[in-house]
Amino acid sequence: TGSPVILTILQNWVPRVSHYFDKEHYTYAGHQIVIQESIEHFGAVVWPGALALSQYLESNQEQFNLKDKKVLEIGAGTGLLSIVACILGAHVTATDLPEVLENLSYNISRNTQHLNMHKPEVKKLVWGEGLDEDFPVSTYHYDFILATDVVYHHGALDPLLATMVHFCKPGTVLLWANKFRFSTDYEFLEKVCNIFNTTILAEFPESNVKLLKATIRKN
Numbered sequence: 001t002g003s004p005v006i007l008t009i010l011q012n013w014v015p016r017v018s019h020y021f022d023k024e025h026y027t028y029a030g031h032q033i034v035i036q037e038s039i040e041h042f043g044a045v046v047w048p049g050a051l052a053l054s055q056y057l058e059s060n061q062e063q064f065n066l067k068d069k070k071v072l073e074i075g076a077g078t079g080l081l082s083i084v085a086c087i088l089g090a091h092v093t094a095t096d097l098p099e100v101l102e103n104l105s106y107n108i109s110r111n112t113q114h115l116n117m118h119k120p121e122v123k124k125l126v127w128g129e130g131l132d133e134d135f136p137v138s139t140y141h142y143d144f145i146l147a148t149d150v151v152y153h154h155g156a157l158d159p160l161l162a163t164m165v166h167f168c169k170p171g172t173v174l175l176w177a178n179k180f181r182f183s184t185d186y187e188f189l190e191k192v193c194n195i196f197n198t199t200i201l202a203e204f205p206e207s208n209v210k211l212l213k214a215t216i217r218k219n
């Protein structure tokens with residue numbers, strides 16, 4: 001309802017550089033979060049969509065109360081957003097490709113192990129593959145699906161859309177933040193709007209990031 005909020009991604013981190021990994025220090029919801037990045041994988045770098053959605057969830061806890069909610073992040077990357085959701089009280093399952101899981105697990109473990117919260121899970125998820133076997137609808141139901149910068153110049157957009165549809169059941173809210181770069185990004189957005197009830201919650205113009213809320217249409 002109404003126009004999207006226009007926001008700026010706050011510069012709330014201080015870079016720490018090493019020869020092999022970059023370690024970024026962030027502060028969300030009163031907690032310092034240290035993220036280890038790897039330059040070897042796209043999924044092991046913090047992208048602006050994750051910063052945007054982390055900031056939005058921290059600032060809008062009344063609108064999107066994650067406490068005790070079941071939250072799935074697809075394409076979790078470094079795990080920053082999953083860690084923030086965990087700090088905000090959610091039961092979090094962070095998923096990504098097999099080659100990203102080691103760094104993802106490391107970041108989530110080091111940032112949540114000493115906090116009094118629901119213990120997060122890390123699972124493999126290849127978009128569009130084995131969804132009915134690994135995440136059967138009868139067993140797995142999530143209150144929120146989180147996705148950030150999952151749309152860029154890659155060939156798995158149709159499997160990504162199928163994955164979103166699989167997990168977004170009645171009552172599930174998809175929160176998707178993405179930096180829009182290419183015409184294919186907008187084409188994917190159009191497909192999402194054709195399937196879901198979609199609202200643009202916020203825009204971050206200096207980063208070309210849009211934050212959208214989507215729910216499945218009732219038949």
